[in-house]
Amino acid sequence: MRIGKISLVVGFVGIGLMVASSCQADLEIHILDVGQGDCTLIISPTGGTFLFDAGWNGKGDGVVCPYLDDLGLTALDYIGCSHYHADHIGGIDEVINYLGIDSIRVAVLDRGWSYTTATYDDYAAAAAPKRQTILDGQVIDLGGGVTVTCVAVNGNGQLSPPYDDTYNENDLCVALLVEYGEFDFFVAGDLSGVNSSYYHDIETSVAAEVGDIEIYRVDHHGSASNSNVNLVSTLQPEVSIISVGDNSYGHPTQTVIDRLVAYGTYIYQTELGSGGTIPSGHGEVVNGHILIRVNGGQYVVNGDVYSLGSSGIARSDDALKLRIFPNPFEACVHFESNLRQPDALEVAIYTVEGRLVQLIEPSTGRTGTAIMTWDGRTRGGGEVSPGIYIIRLSDDSHVISRKIVKR
Ligand SMILES: [Zn+2]
Structure with missing residues (x-):
């Protein structure tokens, strides 16, 4: 089951079928x-x-x-x-x-x-x-x-x-x-x-x-x-x-x-x-x-x-997981997460000072996986400045915060 999950993750970035064997x-x-x-x-x-x-x-x-x-x-x-x-x-x-x-x-x-x-x-x-x-x-x-x-x-x-x-x-x-x-x-x-x-x-x-x-x-x-x-x-x-x-x-x-x-x-x-x-x-x-x-x-x-x-x-197995790629990013950055509580999943981008920049809507991928993309734009539509931003991913019982670098 875990091998399947890993191949989904890596398959998304396009080096697909090698992965099932490399996981051995x-x-x-x-x-x-x-x-x-x-x-x-x-x-x-x-x-x-x-x-x-x-x-x-x-x-x-x-x-x-x-x-x-x-x-x-x-x-x-x-x-x-x-x-x-x-x-x-x-x-x-x-x-x-x-x-x-x-x-x-x-x-x-x-x-x-x-x-x-x-x-x-x-x-x-x-x-x-x-x-x-x-x-x-x-x-x-x-x-x-x-x-x-x-x-x-x-x-x-x-x-x-x-x-x-x-x-x-x-x-x-x-x-x-x-x-x-x-x-x-x-x-x-x-x-x-x-x-x-x-x-x-x-x-x-x-x-x-x-x-x-x-x-x-x-x-x-x-x-x-x-x-x-x-x-x-x-x-x-x-x-x-x-x-x-x-x-x-x-x-x-x-x-x-x-x-x-x-x-x-x-x-x-x-x-x-x-x-x-x-x-x-x-x-x-x-x-x-x-x-x-x-x-x-x-x-x-x-x-x-x-x-x-x-x-x-x-x-x-209980943990909420988050993968970010590529990081640093130029045009857009992708997030992938396991779906523990799909209805409760919230994803937000903040500045390092804690100001909300954007809310990201998860698009459900295959079973158990959500894939999200941020195009580096604010809620107003403008492009953010280069620098460090924080992605905060949460459900009812877990929170993950990670840094994203915009070039
Ligand atoms: Zn030492």
Whole structure:
């Protein structure tokens, strides 16, 4: 049933019949053990690749490049960096220099602006020919039904430019939502979750956009400044993954471990770290890389099988879903949603300030699917200015808000 739904979705954008067979392949998400740092490799069923972060200086040459060799990957479609701290971008220039910049097929994506460290300078020099600033709301099609959506960058609209050393780097993180059918994976580097003299709470606003997911790549290695209650209670992940190594910060903290467990998650941790302990039966320290495979109605984490929509407290089958394509758009943008309560479905476009721009009438597609189009015009008929808009989709019990970018 899910395979049928996915083929409807992709069939609409015109790459139709390949899809039924490509759904037999897996989406793979590799969480590389880079010690105290982050590195995530996404491979779509059709072989589209996105490397997000690459650990500290030395971890590119020492861990990531040999890992790519083992997978037979001599090129990548995208490299992305969550933010400019060395435990995330340190290894990226090593990967670029190892593969060769021409082997980065599409782009090296980051939050733009700059940062004042030698590690950043190395990164910027290596990435320069392919470097692009990721847009808030941008949807990247990795092929085979996998999309990667930027759900936050540079403070998610809550912070004013310039986005430089004025702010803690963690506030400015790029947050990504990876979607494949009913499966959702969220990764956001070290995205801040508290308001303090160092940080701004960005997690809370991002959580409202993301909603219920399956797997959460835990923000900031399990720091107590992150994974706030709003985020965890909204995402309700069945599985949480903590990337951590020996550190002087007490990561992962017992506070965050206990909070995740309280919301019913099972934790996989790359290394022991220097902080809290996972309660017995609620997770494990893998001491190595963590592999996620998603296929049809299930996903597998290091050999453990999880059923989509039937496990834990977050039931994906109940969730209202929204796909947006293309995003950014020029002439018109399409929305596709599952129809849970057809009569109650409401779709509205707002400015980021909350002013209503347009109401969209759903046209019922095949069974269980609604397809909608916005031509970028206001209720008065005028064309909107380029910029970010919010689509708000709701029925009697669910609300989804996402950003749309008009070029
Ligand atoms: Zn970090």
